[in-house]
Amino acid sequence: MLQMQLAPSPIAATVDFAAPGVSHGFLRLPHSRDDAAWGSVMTPITVVNHGEGPTALLTGANHGDEYEGPIALFDLAATVRAEEVTGRLIIVPAMNYPAFAAGTRTSPIDRGNLNRSFxxxxxxxxxxxxxxxxxxxxxxxxxxxLDFHSGGKTLDFLPYCAAHILPDKRQEAAAFDLVRAFGAPWSVRMLEIDAVGMYDTAAEEMGKTFVTTELGGGGTASARTAGIAKRGLRNLLxxxxxxxxxxxxxxxRWLDMPDADCFTFAEDGGLIEFLADLGDAVEQGQPVARIFPVTRTGLAPVAVHARRGGLMMARHFPGIVKPGDCVAVIGVEVQP
Structure with a gap:
């Protein structure tokens, strides 16, 4: 009832979602700014319609400094032919286009984190x-x-495809079937620690089959991780x-994230030295990093300990951390 009372969206699509064939265009959002009184935010979009079948919504750059998804999706939009499709593709390579253009996680216009705004x-x-x-x-x-993610400028991940544990086990099974088909080096039963306002949650609450990834990080994409994204995208479709x-x-190989102990957070700020690398096995209580105070010399580093045993599946990327930053994520390898 609440949604029916909302005003129409100010965004206008320059593509016809029902038109047959391949259509390229934009989602145009009017945005008045200092250098363009009647300006717009122009988000590129491609729609491919051919025959009867399901609709796949494909998105990248939900966070603007994550690049494997945009590479795979701009490539698909440039090369896909209508006769290859049975159903419909809706391709949005840079979902948060202002952040993507600026190379930032959040929008430079309003500092909005799109993946916490639903x-x-x-x-x-x-x-x-x-x-x-x-x-x-x-x-x-x-x-x-399918919503592509990677670590951006602040995290680095083992390259994985993932879905969530859900109350609806049919919906969950459909998602994990597509995770398996994607064929990333790692597949994850993913736990979110900050799910409020997420695109994932919005899609899953509508009953959609939702799949995501984390394919590296450091604010760049390698030939390997871009290749994983492109191959996995086609496999999933x-x-x-x-x-x-x-x-x-x-x-x-499959990893599970059973509880919040998978996440290790810094309680101190400073220069971080990692004592374990991605893919390394660690034990509960093992030091995975040391943080050196940097305000003066002669101070001892503070150890950061794993809260559970398993494999190091993610780590903080920049060499300087702040209190509260996620330093490491530990997953537990399981049989599929």
Missing amino acids: PGRPDGTVTQKLADYFQRVLLPMADVV VAAGVLRGEVAAQPT
Whole structure:
């Protein structure tokens, strides 16, 4: 009832979501600013329609400093042919386009974190308006949602594809089938510690099959991680019945994130020295890093200990940390 009372979205699509074939265009959001009184935020979008089948909504740069997804999606938008598709593709390579253009995690316009802004508002900030459009226009069209992530400038990950444990076990199983098909080196049963306002949550609450990734980090993409993204994207679309072809099966190892003890946070700030690398096995209580105070010399470093045993699946990326920063994430390897 609340959504029916909201004003229409101010965003206008320059593509027809029902038109057959391949259409390239923009989501145009009016945005008055100092250098353009009648300016706009222009988010590129591609829609591919061919035949009867499911709709896949594909997004990257939900955070603007994560690049594997945009690489894979701009590549798909430039190369896909309508006759390869059975159903519909909606491709948004840079979901938070202002952040993507600036190379920042959050929007330079309003500092909005798009992935904490759902369900959004049609009369809110630029970021809230973008979230509202996805919430009320794009997500309802979709059957399958793939949202690419990586570590950005502040984290580095083992390259993995993931889905969440859900109350609806059919919905959960469908998501993990697509995780398996994606074929990243690692596959994760993912735990969120800050799920309020997430795109993931919005999609899952609508009953969509939602899959995500973390494919590296450091604010860049390597040839390896971009290759994982491109191959995994096509595998997932084939497995979902939207793209013709065969799944290029890849070996994957599975990690579980059973509880909040997977996350290790810094209680001190300073220069971090890691004592374990990505993929290393660690034991509960083992020091995984040391933080050196940097305000003066002669001070002893403070050890940061793993709160559980398992494999180091993520770490803080910049060499300087602040109190409260996530330093390490530990996953538990499990059988599929």
